[in-house]
Amino acid sequence: MSANMSVAVGGLTLRGPVLAASGTFGYGTEVPLLERRALGGMVSKGIFLRPREGTAPPRIAETPSGMLNAIGLQGPGVEALVRDYAPKWAEWDFPVFVNINGETAAEYGELASRLDGVPGVSGLEINISCPNVEQGGLYFGNDPRAAAAVTEAVRRRTKLPVWVKLTPMVSDIGVIARAVEAAGADALCAINTFVGMSMDLNAYRPRLSFRTGGLSGPAIRPLAVHLAHQAARAVQIPVIGIGGITRGEDALEFLVAGCAAVQVGTATFGNPRAIAEVHDGIAAFLASKGLASLSDLPRYLPRD
Amino acid sequence: VFLVDAGITAKRKVARDMFVISMDAPEIAASVRAGQFVNLGWTNGPMLRRPFSVYRAYGDRIEIVLKAVGEGTAQLLAMTPGDGVSCLGPLGHGFGISAGPKTAVLISGGLGVASMPLAAREAHSLGMRVSWVHGARSADDLCSESDGDDVTWATDDGSKGFRGTAVAAAPDADLVLACGPNRMLAAVADRWPDALVAVETYMGCGTGVCLGCAVPLKHGGFDRACTEGPVYRAADVDWRALPSQLSYAVTV
Numbered sequence: 001m002s003a004n005m006s007v008a009v010g011g012l013t014l015r016g017p018v019l020a021a022s023g024t025f026g027y028g029t030e031v032p033l034l035e036r037r038a039l040g041g042m043v044s045k046g047i048f049l050r051p052r053e054g055t056a057p058p059r060i061a062e063t064p065s066g067m068l069n070a071i072g073l074q075g076p077g078v079e080a081l082v083r084d085y086a087p088k089w090a091e092w093d094f095p096v097f098v099n100i101n102g103e104t105a106a107e108y109g110e111l112a113s114r115l116d117g118v119p120g121v122s123g124l125e126i127n128i129s130c131p132n133v134e135q136g137g138l139y140f141g142n143d144p145r146a147a148a149a150v151t152e153a154v155r156r157r158t159k160l161p162v163w164v165k166l167t168p169m170v171s172d173i174g175v176i177a178r179a180v181e182a183a184g185a186d187a188l189c190a191i192n193t194f195v196g197m198s199m200d201l202n203a204y205r206p207r208l209s210f211r212t213g214g215l216s217g218p219a220i221r222p223l224a225v226h227l228a229h230q231a232a233r234a235v236q237i238p239v240i241g242i243g244g245i246t247r248g249e250d251a252l253e254f255l256v257a258g259c260a261a262v263q264v265g266t267a268t269f270g271n272p273r274a275i276a277e278v279h280d281g282i283a284a285f286l287a288s289k290g291l292a293s294l295s296d297l298p299r300y301l302p303r304d
Numbered sequence: 305v306f307l308v309d310a311g312i313t314a315k316r317k318v319a320r321d322m323f324v325i326s327m328d329a330p331e332i333a334a335s336v337r338a339g340q341f342v343n344l345g346w347t348n349g350p351m352l353r354r355p356f357s358v359y360r361a362y363g364d365r366i367e368i369v370l371k372a373v374g375e376g377t378a379q380l381l382a383m384t385p386g387d388g389v390s391c392l393g394p395l396g397h398g399f400g401i402s403a404g405p406k407t408a409v410l411i412s413g414g415l416g417v418a419s420m421p422l423a424a425r426e427a428h429s430l431g432m433r434v435s436w437v438h439g440a441r442s443a444d445d446l447c448s449e450s451d452g453d454d455v456t457w458a459t460d461d462g463s464k465g466f467r468g469t470a471v472a473a474a475p476d477a478d479l480v481l482a483c484g485p486n487r488m489l490a491a492v493a494d495r496w497p498d499a500l501v502a503v504e505t506y507m508g509c510g511t512g513v514c515l516g517c518a519v520p521l522k523h524g525g526f527d528r529a530c531t532e533g534p535v536y537r538a539a540d541v542d543w544r545a546l547p548s549q550l551s552y553a554v555t556v
Contacts, residue, residue, distance in 0.1 A: 026513035030531070032305040032392070045513075053525050058547055060508045060516035062352050067508065071515045074526060217351055269509040270351050272307055272392060 003286035004293040009238045009261050010187025011161025014040035018279045021265030022099035027085040033272045038279035039094045043125050046099040051077040061198050061207040066217030068196050070132040070210035078114050089120030097123040109153035116158040123160045129167030129192035131214045141167035144179035155184035165189040173227050174234030181235040189240045190228040216266040218244040225253050232258030248281015258301035306331040310391040320444040322371050329391045330364040338422035339398025339502050339535045343510035345390045350376040355507045357418035369418040396534050399500050401426040405478030409435040411470050413484025417447040419502050424451040439470030490543035497539035505529040520545035
């Protein structure tokens with residue numbers, strides 16, 4: 001018996017609960033050994049209206065059970081994304097969300113309107129949590145009014161499902177979660193990377209040229225489970241859990257903590273089969289517990 | 305691109321602290337081109353894979369060269385025949401050697417020797433005369449294996465061959481290929497703007513999605529060492545903006 005793995009998340013039904021996280025899957029076209037059967041969906045690399053060069057190298061540094069990155073949202077801009085990638089996505093049998101970024105709420109709104117109705121784009125993930133840009137990014141993510149203003153600006157300009165990716169760098173994620181829910185978000189993604197730093201002891205300076213970077217990988221998993229759980233307690237809309245998932249049991253921790261689905265990111269760098277293994281691990285767990293459907297999984301979600 | 309569970313078949317020492325490891329990876333051995341690399345991961349290893357140029361390929365086997373420079377490479381070096389690694393490759397764009405040139409000079413510094421035997425094989429198969437130039441700090445650090453119609457050694461301390469850098473020791477040729485520390489490649493760029501050089505960067509995914517291995521370009525912007533690279537026309541790289549001294553880099 002294989003369990004029913006489909007989930008309804010923020011405006012659409014996914015065939016499975018495991019999505020590829022933004023920034024770790026490119027535009028989906030570069031990925032080797034893509035195992036589509038296991039992919040509930042993917043979120044594209046973050047895009048701005050205009051092309052961006054990104055930060056100077058070194059951009060990444062491996063840390064205990066994790067890595068720091070400061071890529072700076074290098075990308076070709078929305079016009080190239082719509083022209084070069086969306087037509088390919090339109091042929092695929094899983095939904096593609098576009099991770100959108102701006103320096104002002106108006107830029108987010110403009111991006112939403114440019115992507116609304118584009119074949120191949122199934123939804124938007126608002127990034128108000130990138131730690132590696134000088135303007136925008138985190139600024140919007142740790143102020144409830146700014147977070148709501150960006151969400152509203154996007155909501156007004158698109159009929160697509162709107163997800164909002166939250167930053168962990170806040171004192172109370174529930175406040176931000178409620179603010180973007182009230183502003184019209186269909187789902188929340190929790191969480192983006194933590195801001196971290198590591199020093200090069202030969203150069204007597206940070207290992208990353210941007211000085212700081214976003215920490216991802218198993219190192220952040222218990223922190224992420226906690227924050228995703230706090231977000232899920234605070235809102236009625238679904239929460240998609242993100243942070244250090246490498247196998248089925250990791251994903252199940254987020255699901256039991258109240259998440260509707262999960263995203264897998266950094267793990268795919270080391271293991272190109274990570275997404276399929278996470279998906280299969282969840283299915284095997286459900287079967288071992290005699291659960292016919294993912295929706296039968298017991299959740300630990302006392303309401304605030 | 306293939307993902308192969310590769311059994312380690314042999315290990316041999318080629319210089320002080322420098323070893324060649326052979327592994328079974330038939331699909332990769334059959335398709336790899338000079339300058340391409342594999343990304344290796346292993347059970348209980350580091351979270352990120354480690355990239356290695358393919359040193360030689362024959363039959364079902366490929367070889368890589370490594371030095372223990374960190375925990376990851378130390379683990380790999382501790383493996384013995386019978387152990388296995390997960391091998392992803394071949395990755396990247398190699399030297400793309402094609403017919404035309406009559407002579408080729410292959411310049412390597414330290415671990416940069418790793419991309420040269422396949423380059424020599426391809427150049428030879430296209431009828432080129434191959435000059436092999438290899439440099440290191442001192443005689444004990446030189447890779448003992450070479451593959452050229454003529455061979456030049458260079459050491460910083462003069463303990464073997466030319467006293468000075470491999471770049472200074474190298475003759476001119478129709479085709480110049482180089483691999484070594486980025487500082488050495490910058491010197492190659494000064495002397496031969498059209499040389500093809502394999503750069504060294506930190507790498508995350510190795511497959512083009514993480515954008516971690518950014519190479520700054522002379523005309524602006526960055527591209528990916530793992531995908532558009534690791535081989536570049538020397539004059540196209542903005543060497544001042546490319547970190548010259550990675551912690552695991554081997555200096556010549």
